[in-house]
Amino acid sequence: MPVVTTTELTRRFGPITALDRLTVELPAAGVIGLVGPNGSGKSTLIRILLGLIRPTAGSATVLGSAISSPARYASRVGVLVESPAFIPGLSARANLVSLARLRRLPLARVDAVLAQVGLMGRDREPVKRFSLGMKQRLGIAAALLSDPELLILDEPTNGLDPAGIVEIRELLRELGREGRTVIVSSHQLSEIEAVCDHLVVIRFGELIFSGPMAEMMKRTREHIDIAAEHAADMDRLEAALLAGGWAVTAVDDVLRVAAAADRAADLNRAATAAGITLNRLIVAQDNLEEIFLEMTGRVDGELANGRAAANGKVA
Amino acid sequence: MLAAVWSELTRLRQPRLLVTWFGLTTLFAVMINTIMITFVSGGGSMPPGAPGVAFPTLAELESPSGLLSGLAAASSMFGMVTLSIWAVVTAGDYGSGLIRLLVAAEPRRWRLLAGKVVALVILTAAATTVAALVNVLAVMPAAGAAGISTAAWGTDLVAVVAGAWVNLFLALCVWGVLGLVIATLARSAAVAIAIGVGYVLVVESIVKMLKDVPSDWLLGTILNAVAGGGTATIAYGTALALAIGCVTLGLVVAGAVFVRRDVTD
Numbered sequence: 025m026p027v028v029t030t031t032e033l034t035r036r037f038g039p040i041t042a043l044d045r046l047t048v049e050l051p052a053a054g055v056i057g058l059v060g061p062n063g064s065g066k067s068t069l070i071r072i073l074l075g076l077i078r079p080t081a082g083s084a085t086v087l088g089s090a091i092s093s094p095a096r097y098a099s100r101v102g103v104l105v106e107s108p109a110f111i112p113g114l115s116a117r118a119n120l121v122s123l124a125r126l127r128r129l130p131l132a133r134v135d136a137v138l139a140q141v142g143l144m145g146r147d148r149e150p151v152k153r154f155s156l157g158m159k160q161r162l163g164i165a166a167a168l169l170s171d172p173e174l175l176i177l178d179e180p181t182n183g184l185d186p187a188g189i190v191e192i193r194e195l196l197r198e199l200g201r202e203g204r205t206v207i208v209s210s211h212q213l214s215e216i217e218a219v220c221d222h223l224v225v226i227r228f229g230e231l232i233f234s235g236p237m238a239e240m241m242k243r244t245r246e247h248i249d250i251a252a253e254h255a256a257d258m259d260r261l262e263a264a265l266l267a268g269g270w271a272v273t274a275v276d277d278v279l280r281v282a283a284a285a286d287r288a289a290d291l292n293r294a295a296t297a298a299g300i301t302l303n304r305l306i307v308a309q310d311n312l313e314e315i316f317l318e319m320t321g322r323v324d325g326e327l328a329n330g331r332a333a334a335n336g337k338v339a
Numbered sequence: 340m341l342a343a344v345w346s347e348l349t350r351l352r353q354p355r356l357l358v359t360w361f362g363l364t365t366l367f368a369v370m371i372n373t374i375m376i377t378f379v380s381g382g383g384s385m386p387p388g389a390p391g392v393a394f395p396t397l398a399e400l401e402s403p404s405g406l407l408s409g410l411a412a413a414s415s416m417f418g419m420v421t422l423s424i425w426a427v428v429t430a431g432d433y434g435s436g437l438i439r440l441l442v443a444a445e446p447r448r449w450r451l452l453a454g455k456v457v458a459l460v461i462l463t464a465a466a467t468t469v470a471a472l473v474n475v476l477a478v479m480p481a482a483g484a485a486g487i488s489t490a491a492w493g494t495d496l497v498a499v500v501a502g503a504w505v506n507l508f509l510a511l512c513v514w515g516v517l518g519l520v521i522a523t524l525a526r527s528a529a530v531a532i533a534i535g536v537g538y539v540l541v542v543e544s545i546v547k548m549l550k551d552v553p554s555d556w557l558l559g560t561i562l563n564a565v566a567g568g569g570t571a572t573i574a575y576g577t578a579l580a581l582a583i584g585c586v587t588l589g590l591v592v593a594g595a596v597f598v599r600r601d602v603t604d
Contacts, residue, residue, distance in 0.1 A: 071439075074443045077602065103439075111350055111437065112435070113354065118350075126342055
């Protein structure tokens with residue numbers, strides 16, 4: 025049974041359409057990545073699933089129960105929505121105890137989750153003294169408090185240092201292996217690529233892709249990054265390659281040529297024929313970020329906001 | 340709902356919040372009692388329309404209920420503190436984003452609201468007790484120094500203390516609910532405090548100064564009447580009924596808004 029289903033789910037804020045007839049099924053178990061440019065509707069979707077806001081149209085279920093009755097599944101869902109939110113004057117432990125009491129959970133769960141996220145020992149300090157990374161860990165601890173079947177984590181690695189990111193990545197993998205479903209919304213596409221089994225891509229409130237990560241990665245293609253020995257030759261190199269029928273894009277200080285590895289020698293010959301010596305020729309595979317940018321049209325979140333607003337959609 | 344109350348009480352154990360609440364209560368109790376004793380023993384009388392404070396006469400002060408007359412005199416001050424604290428606690432959930440976690444954990448939002456109200460009522464009872472204790476400790480030496488007779492203050496002590504405590508507690512709960520309602524609607528403690536305190540100190544004072552305007556039915560006046568066990572112009576029962584009506588209306592409005600509104604903070 026899917027852990028989340030949405031059918032024609034729509035949410036409008038005045039003239040803005042944040043979610044546009046979104047129909048998607050998320051499979052149970054494993055880590056699911058929810059990605060999209062800024063303002064694509066990810067947070068709106070999460071808030072609707074949690075009962076924080078109501079849809080304008082359409083329907084959805086979470087763990088088999090309709091979102092019109094969130095009380096039926098709330099105890100089975102753990103959440104970290106946007107930034108971690110706690111009372112700064114209270115200790116980490118007191119903040120978790122208050123949530124445990126609200127959820128009618130044994131206080132032993134507080135110790136368990138504090139240990140799980142590595143905050144045991146700092147748990148009696150006021151949250152106001154915590155770094156962003158520690159607050160993030162506390163947010164994840166709060167999400168794990170009810171030992172939930174479904175975890176919904178919005179930017180769980182936000183503010184963490186590299187070691188913390190790796191730690192949380194391992195935690196997410198472990199949670200997925202335990203048979204839980206973890207929905208992770210993140211802008212860190214390398215993180216999503218590293219931990220997710222399933223991917224959902226949204227843009228302008230519409231579904232772009234939903235499927236296994238492996239299926240998404242099948243879309244990857246090889247490309248060759250080249251650079252001329254002298255920077256002054258780059259324009260001439262690009263013109264020569266375009267004239268030769270190569271698909272070329274300027275990316276930072278290199279030219280990215282859409283070509284498989286076995287065309288590298290041809291490419292080198294083309295440059296030599298134009299009288300240009302290459303000092304860089306690197307064969308590489310597209311990563312999730314490349315595919316994502318291609319799918320979402322390489323739109324800048326902020327710029328897209330303006331464009332989409334003109335179209336009546338949150339970007 | 341007990342879970343929501345217990346959870347809210349845990350969140351209310353913030354040292355700064357409690358020190359502010361009980362500290363201001365102590366400050367106002369000492370200040371008003373000192374001023375009241377000095378003022379009354381000097382033969383002063385309150386000008387009409389004085390904002391927020393109503394001092395007893397010398398005869399009232401020397402009666403058995405005079406021991407705790409400072410509570411009624413300072414009730415508006417205590418009320419503004421209570422309004423502010425309830426507003427800060429309510430709006431704080433929105434400001435910190437905690438409301439997202441709370442509603443996700445307990446989607447039956449009326450339980451959250453009821454839990455908050457009950458928890459704040461419990462702490463309001465504690466603040467009322469602090470006010471009563473400090474009042475007694477402050478008024479005795481002040482009265483002695485001013486030469487005011489305290490001979491009658493021990494008469495019917497339990498009834499006097501219980502009556503004054505209950506009256507102040509009820510008035511403070513109404514003040515608190517007012518803060519909660521405005522904070523729920525505005526999702527801002529600053530706006531709620533500005534509206535509440537501004538209404539009492541500015542609007543009611545202006546209305547009281549205007550002749551031909553029935554100022555006895557203003558909320559602050561009604562709550563002063565509840566805290567004081569009634570006044571010459573408003574019977575206690577009438578004031579209490581009006582206060583209960585205000586609380587009921589306020590809670591219905593706050594509940595309807597809180598249950599139906601999107602949590603976008």
